[in-house]
Amino acid sequence: MNIRIASQIAKTHLLAKKRQTLVAMLGVTFGIAMFITMISFMQGVNQFLEDSALDASPHIRLYNEVNTQRPGLIEQLNPKNFNVIYHQKPKDEQARIKNGMTIAERIEKESGVLGVSPQVATQVFYNNGPIQLSGTIAGVDIERENRLYRLETRLKSGSINALKTNPDGLIMGAVLARKLNVQVGDKVSVTTPVGSTRILRVVGTFGFGVGTVDNTKSYADLSTVQEMLQKDPSYITDIHIKMIDPLQALPFGKRIRAMYGYYTEDWATANKAILAGEKIRNVMTFVVSMTLLVVAGFGIYNIMNMTVINKIKDIAILKATGFDGRDIVAIFLLQAVFIGFTGGLLGLGIGFGISYVLSITPFDAGDFLSIKTFPVIFDAKYYVMGILFGVVTTVLAGFFPSRKAAQVDPVAILRG
Numbered sequence: 001m002n003i004r005i006a007s008q009i010a011k012t013h014l015l016a017k018k019r020q021t022l023v024a025m026l027g028v029t030f031g032i033a034m035f036i037t038m039i040s041f042m043q044g045v046n047q048f049l050e051d052s053a054l055d056a057s058p059h060i061r062l063y064n065e066v067n068t069q070r071p072g073l074i075e076q077l078n079p080k081n082f083n084v085i086y087h088q089k090p091k092d093e094q095a096r097i098k099n100g101m102t103i104a105e106r107i108e109k110e111s112g113v114l115g116v117s118p119q120v121a122t123q124v125f126y127n128n129g130p131i132q133l134s135g136t137i138a139g140v141d142i143e144r145e146n147r148l149y150r151l152e153t154r155l156k157s158g159s160i161n162a163l164k165t166n167p168d169g170l171i172m173g174a175v176l177a178r179k180l181n182v183q184v185g186d187k188v189s190v191t192t193p194v195g196s197t198r199i200l201r202v203v204g205t206f207g208f209g210v211g212t213v214d215n216t217k218s219y220a221d222l223s224t225v226q227e228m229l230q231k232d233p234s235y236i237t238d239i240h241i242k243m244i245d246p247l248q249a250l251p252f253g254k255r256i257r258a259m260y261g262y263y264t265e266d267w268a269t270a271n272k273a274i275l276a277g278e279k280i281r282n283v284m285t286f287v288v289s290m291t292l293l294v295v296a297g298f299g300i301y302n303i304m305n306m307t308v309i310n311k312i313k314d315i316a317i318l319k320a321t322g323f324d325g326r327d328i329v330a331i332f333l334l335q336a337v338f339i340g341f342t343g344g345l346l347g348l349g350i351g352f353g354i355s356y357v358l359s360i361t362p363f364d365a366g367d368f369l370s371i372k373t374f375p376v377i378f379d380a381k382y383y384v385m386g387i388l389f390g391v392v393t394t395v396l397a398g399f400f401p402s403r404k405a406a407q408v409d410p411v412a413i414l415r416g
Contacts, residue, residue, distance in 0.1 A: 006327060009318075010334040013311065017303075024303045025343040027296035028394060032347025032386045033354065035289040039382050040355040042285045044375035046278045053271040056208040058117075058148065058240035059249035061270070062107075062256065064097050065263045100236025103260055107241060112252065114242040117144040120225045121238050126218075127189040128180045135176060135216035137190065138238075139225025142171075148242045151206060151219075158184045158204025167224055169203035173214040177205045192228050200224075209371065293393045300339060300397040308332070308405045316410035325406035332405055336398025337391065344390030348383050 014021045097103065104118040120139040125132055138145075142163045146152055151160055156174045163169040170188060172180075182188055182202050191197045200220060207214050226235050243249050246267060253264040268275060308315070315328060359376035 003330070006330045007334055010331050010338065013331070014335055014338065017310075020303045020306070021339065024296075024300045024339045024394075025346070027299040028293075028340055028343030028390050029347040029350065031289075031292035031296040031393075032344050032390045033350040034292050035389065036348060036351025036382060036386050037354045037358070038285050038289060039385075040351070040376050040378065041358060041374065042281045043379070043382070044359075044377040046281060047377055048371065048375040049274050050271075050278070052208070052210050053274050054246060054267060055149065056210045056213045057267055057270055059243045059246050059267050060241040060253045060256070061265045062097065062103070062239040062241065062260070062262050063237065063265070064095050095237045096231075097236045097239065097262060099234075100239060101234065104236075104239050107239065107256060110252075112244050112248050114244050115144060115147040116242075117141065117148050117240045118222075118236045119145070119238050119240065120222060120229065120231070120235060122225065122229060123193055125191040126176070126180055127191065128182055128186075131180055133176065133179060135173075135218065137170075137218045137220055137225060137228075139220050139222040141222055142219065145219065145240075148240060149208075154206045154208055156205045156207050158202070160204065162203035163219065163221060166201065166203055167221055168198070168200050169221065170200040171204040171206055171219040172202055173217050174205045174207040175211070175214040176216060176218065177202065179215075190228070194229055196228055196230065198224075198228050289389075293389050296343075296390075297393040297397040300336060300394050301401065305401045305404070308401045311405075312408060315405050315408050319408060319410040328406040328408075329399075329402040332398055332402035333395060336394045336402075339398075340391040340394025341387070343394070344387040347390060348386055351386065352378075352383075 100118050104116045107113060108116040117140055119141075121136060123134065124137045125134055142151070142160050146160055151171075155171075158171065160171065163171055170190075172182070172188075177183070180188060184202055184204060186202050187199050188202060189197055190200050206219075223233060226233060229235070241249075241252075243252060249266045250268060253266045257264040318328065355376050355378065358374045359378075361374055363371055363374050
């Protein structure tokens, strides 16, 4: 088989039907361009949401789940009978973790742990004149919390050092501060579920870019929140843990749950909705991209099939002059490879261009997410996948017509 001669014949066939060749090439180009654009955008969205979730939440949260159910005395004495109890009050159980500071220090010494932050978290009402908003306040050691969440890089105003020197300081979510119409230096009245009220001064604002955090949360000194809840200095409700490797959070969470007997929630469980959405987007991207490429492949198949029919006498003459079946297959496969490779390269260029324009297009997500432009990932592996898919699809589409051409009987064709 002479590749040079086969290439010249393939080139002649392609140039003879320029419109058909262009249509087949554009099919591949469109498929690859849409594949690159979709996968770059979808993976960018997935990465942005995953990073936001991991940045704003602990890899593991250790807490005491409060169970307010209280079995009645009648049910205990007569468990098999039909008992009716009216107006039974729920059990008063505290959310405290016993020996919370000791547990936090022990966990911090474990290998693979990046940092640990024991804290007191509670629901509160923020009051500023006629404005009253519900939210949460976390009493923390600000140095430990900064190590976990890099608060210094997320501050919109003020500083974390001000919280160390001011026992009545408050670092508030930026959106929450805007809704309350307060700035650094202003005072806010904070009311806890136990009915106590304390005036705190805003010493800073932060923004994680996640609406559920920036809209509701504030940080105060650990001892301040303990006093507001009328609890002793050992009172701890949550222990937040960050791992060096987030994937180790799942087995490590199970281990410390068995060790200390408290409930643990890892980042994957806390962000089930985000991870489920990521899987759905990945499936959608794969299905749509494959559909585009398969449709392009069918277009190439039809064009190659028509070429075989139109060139049937030429094929018969080639076989009569000494070309065997492998030579005929090579001629048509070379045409398919040229269409796939050229269309694929054009598709990569167009896909990159669309993705770049998308990446610089302003996007306003309001208070829900802090994002300025559409999230797009430029990863070389997606471009390699795109060109491979384009070439493989077109080669498969050209293989079957080429086999048909290779089986042509020159004697029957020339006689007919």
